[in-house]
Amino acid sequence: MRLLLVEDEDLLRAQLVKALEDNDYIVDSVQDGELGLFQAKEFSYDAAIIDLGLPKMNGIDLIKAIRAEAKVFPILILTARDNWTDKVEGLDAGADDYVVKPFQIEEIKARLNALLRRAAGFAKPSLDFGHLSLDTSAKQLSVSGNSVELTAYEYKVLEYLMLHPGQVISKMELTEHLYEQDYDRDSNVLEVFVRRLRQKLDPEEMLKPIDTVRGQGYRFNVPPN
Template sequence: MRILIVEDEHSLAQQLHQYFSHKGFAVDTAATAEEGRYFGDEFPIDVAIVDLGLPDFSGLELIRGWRAQNRTFPVLILTARGRWQEKVEGLEAGADDYLVKPFHYEELWARINALIRRAAGKAHPVMEYGPYALNTTAQEVRFRDQPVELTAYEYKVLEYLMLHPGKVLSKTELSEHLYDEDFERDSNVLEVFIGRLRRKLDPDGTLKPIETLRGRGYRWAFEEK
């Protein structure tokens, strides 16, 4: 998942960057609304966290601009402004959720996960496809009720595939949503991760949960229960 953090308080922005990087996100950070607008317009953002009190123009104006341009990724407002009128204004501007500082990271994590699931049409944190189950909150994968040990990058690839079942995802699209800009997209790293996932999820080679469409990309082949 690719997350955009628009926050002008440097120490908090660093903490958020570190937290979501540790959770396996590709993270873009912006200290001004103009920078945030650039990232939101030019990159395939999956979810954004936006402060309201930015140095150039307000987070509300930033969100309104995205929505006017049909940028539909979910947005969570993270701000010290806690009056109910300000919450209403933020939601009416196009935000999907609102969290007041100071906050608990566990709550922020739960809200961000919920926004990503809803954007993908998933109401529950556990996605089940045949013998496979992926818990987006705990970041755990099970095969026939047995845990599957995955590296952070393997999990990221699998989660994105399972959030978009039946959709053909090109290598470029996967890379843009899963990795920072310095990721070497011309390498065969993604192919290596797909190969590892296949061996771990389908050791007998009979289920074939991840399909390769030559010249087009990859597709998660199982339908959700």
């Protein structure tokens, strides 16, 4: 899960980043609205946490701009207690929830979880395609009935692919979803993971659940019927 954090206060930002990272989120944090918008346009996030009082471009405008880009990930806004009217404006602009400063880090985490779960919407515990089924709460794959264990990273890759069935996902997009910063460019970790996944998904190499589109990325195939 990759988060965008836009917060101008250095100390608070650092605390949040740490807390979120401890919870296994991958966090990109920036200090002002302009940078926030740039990041939001350039990368794809699972959720954003945005302080409403920001330099360069205020939080409300940032949210509007993000929504104008047709980005739909949930947005959690941080607002000071005294100007709570902002909160309404923020929700109007397209935010999904708010937390009033000062807050407990725990509250942020809980709200975030709620949003992400809600965003998953259909709250599907499992992603099913033909004889492949990925149980997202058991973190387990089942191939025509037989359960198969996945490592943490194998799971992340497969989940991401299965969440975008039939779409070509570039290696960069995948890598960015797995790691914090842009990872060492000349590494073939991803290829190795895909290789191991293919073996587990389809030991016989008959059905080719994951195609490689040369130069573009990988694609999880929706099985016929």
